[in-house]
Amino acid sequence: MGFSCLLALLILQNLKLLICQQSIDSDKRLLKKIFWILSVCRNVIVVVCASIVAYTWGSTPPFHLTGFVESGLPDVTIPNFCLENRWVNETVTEVETLTFFQTLSKLGFGPSMVALVAILQNVAISKAYGSGQRIDGNQEMLSLGVASIFGGFISAQPVSASFSRSALNDASGVRSQFSGFFTGI
Numbered sequence: 001m002g003f004s005c006l007l008a009l010l011i012l013q014n015l016k017l018l019i020c021q022q023s024i025d026s027d028k029r030l031l032k033k034i035f036w037i038l039s040v041c042r043n044v045i046v047v048v049c050a051s052i053v054a055y056t057w058g059s060t061p062p063f064h065l066t067g068f069v070e071s072g073l074p075d076v077t078i079p080n081f082c083l084e085n086r087w088v089n090e091t092v093t094e095v096e097t098l099t100f101f102q103t104l105s106k107l108g109f110g111p112s113m114v115a116l117v118a119i120l121q122n123v124a125i126s127k128a129y130g131s132g133q134r135i136d137g138n139q140e141m142l143s144l145g146v147a148s149i150f151g152g153f154i155s156a157q158p159v160s161a162s163f164s165r166s167a168l169n170d171a172s173g174v175r176s177q178f179s180g181f182f183t184g185i
Contacts, residue, residue, distance in 0.1 A: 001053070005046050012042035043172065079152040118160035119144060125161040129170065 015035040038045070081100040098106065119141050126135045147159040169179050 015039045074155045122161040
């Protein structure tokens, strides 16, 4: 499914080049405009088509779909520092609740490495798309830390930048941070 989506994105991206190479007369202006709209809306087209395929696949799709998602906003609560450790025995699924320190001993240095990679990724994207502006790494770390701490109170995912989302926004011609609103929808 992923390969076919990438192929569709590449084909839709190059549609406008196909018609632009030919001579433009009055009959081809409408076709050129349609190909331009298709190439600009390629991301939406691929996401909607892939969603329709996934929804209509049948009882056993070859990939996992998202299960039940609770509607509404999560409650603002103090984060739970315990972890449920689930494993499947031969006949029964067993659940063990680990304390904060047991969770740290199981995870080891993993969470700190994830935080370090998130900080490096955020600074790298800021420098790549910063148009030569000075990037303050301390400010980036502070903003990521504060956002992640406050996000913990509403069960949010840890905050970090995304190379693919930034590149997609750049390729789509996004010039405002308002694109995050549409990403969230």
